[in-house]
Amino acid sequence: MANNADRLHNAALAQTTVATQATALTQGEIALLHERATDAATNSYSPYSHFRVGAAVLLYADAQQPGEVVAGTNVENASYRLSTCAEQSAIVAAIALYGPGIRLRAIAIVNLNGEASSPCGACRQTILEFGGSETAVFYPNTNGETVWTTLGALLPAAFNLARE
Numbered sequence: 820m821a822n823n824a825d826r827l828h829n830a831a832l833a834q835t836t837v838a839t840q841a842t843a844l845t846q847g848e849i850a851l852l853h854e855r856a857t858d859a860a861t862n863s864y865s866p867y868s869h870f871r872v873g874a875a876v877l878l879y880a881d882a883q884q885p886g887e888v889v890a891g892t893n894v895e896n897a898s899y900r901l902s903t904c905a906e907q908s909a910i911v912a913a914i915a916l917y918g919p920g921i922r923l924r925a926i927a928i929v930n931l932n933g934e935a936s937s938p939c940g941a942c943r944q945t946i947l948e949f950g951g952s953e954t955a956v957f958y959p960n961t962n963g964e965t966v967w968t969t970l971g972a973l974l975p976a977a978f979n980l981a982r983e
């Protein structure tokens with residue numbers, strides 16, 4: 820078991836190194852994203868599913884502000900279809916704080932249930948609205964591994980509409 824755990828840990832480290840190179844994210848930025856997402860997950864409102872999810876977005880810096888990290892969590896409702904995903908919650912919070920011009924450099928998703936949880940289809944499209952195909956996405960896979968990918972890989976035929 821120890822060997823298996825070591826292998827998983829080493830694989831996760833190798834994967835993080837690859838992610839850092841590919842996205843130009845620092846290890847510190849990746850760690851901060853996961854920390855903030857995990858903190859947010861502890862505030863999850865999920866009395867029905869008990870699936871506690873957190874997400875944190877890293878915003879691109881601009882002339883007005885440094886790249887900030889903003890987190891969100893899932894919020895369920897007795898009328899299930901009104902529930903909000905953690906990813907959308909984080910993006911809404913970021914817009915409330917920094918305005919409609921935010922751009923997403925990366926997003927990390929975690930859950931406290933030890934389950935795999937890639938962003939759902941609706942969240943992929945929401946991430947695209949404020950990100951791009953290059954936006955880095957980190958999410959938990961089975962076996963506790965963190966998967967790194969890009970939004971372009973998760974949503975290859977995205978719906979786009981010209982903005983006026």
Ligand SMILES: [Zn+2]
Pocket residue numbers: 904905906938939940941942943
């Ligand atoms: Zn979702």
